[in-house]
Amino acid sequence: MLIEFRTNASELHRACLRLTARAFADGVEVETLARFKLMPERLAISVSRRSVTLAANVRKSGFAVIPMPVLAGVVHMLRYFGDEVVEIGFSRGKMRVDTTIFHARRILPVHAARPDRRRSSLRRSTMQATDRQ
Numbered sequence: 001m002l003i004e005f006r007t008n009a010s011e012l013h014r015a016c017l018r019l020t021a022r023a024f025a026d027g028v029e030v031e032t033l034a035r036f037k038l039m040p041e042r043l044a045i046s047v048s049r050r051s052v053t054l055a056a057n058v059r060k061s062g063f064a065v066i067p068m069p070v071l072a073g074v075v076h077m078l079r080y081f082g083d084e085v086v087e088i089g090f091s092r093g094k095m096r097v098d099t100t101i102f103h104a105r106r107i108l109p110v111h112a113a114r115p116d117r118r119r120s121s122l123r124r125s126t127m128q129a130t131d132r133q
Helices: 009-025 068-081 121-132
Strands: 003-008 033-039 042-047 050-055 057-060 062-067 085-091 094-097 100-103 108-111
Touching: 003 009, 003 033, 003 050, 003 062, 009 042, 009 050, 009 068, 009 085, 033 057, 033 068, 062 068, 062 085, 068 094, 068 100
Parallel strands: none
Antiparallel strands: 003 057, 003 085, 033 042, 033 062, 042 050, 062 108, 085 094, 094 100
C-alpha cells in the first residue's frame, strides 16, 4: 500500500458518519470526493467544506481521495469492528480496510515524500558549475 494508517474503528466510524451526514445535509453530490490527509499521528478527513481530525498511527504519510460511495461502504463496515484498532491503506484504485478491499478507479493516493530525501536540482547544477572552473 502506498499510504497506511491505524486508528480506532469506532472513533473513525462516528467521525465519518457525522461528516457524511452533515455533507449530504448541505447538498453534497454523490460524485464528490472525500479527502484523507495523513500526517504524523493525525488523520484529517474532509468532504466539501466539512472536516474531522482523528488521532492515528500513520505508517506512511500522504493524501488520498475516494468517492463518496466508497466512504459509505467503509462507514457501513466499520461498525462491525467495534472498539478495535483497524488498519487502512490506499493504493491506486484500491482502499483496504483490514482484509476487505474496495476497488474504484477514482481512489487516488499521493505519497508524501520525506523532506530529508529531497535534493535541489539548482544546488547540484551550481556545484557542477563551480567544479568546472
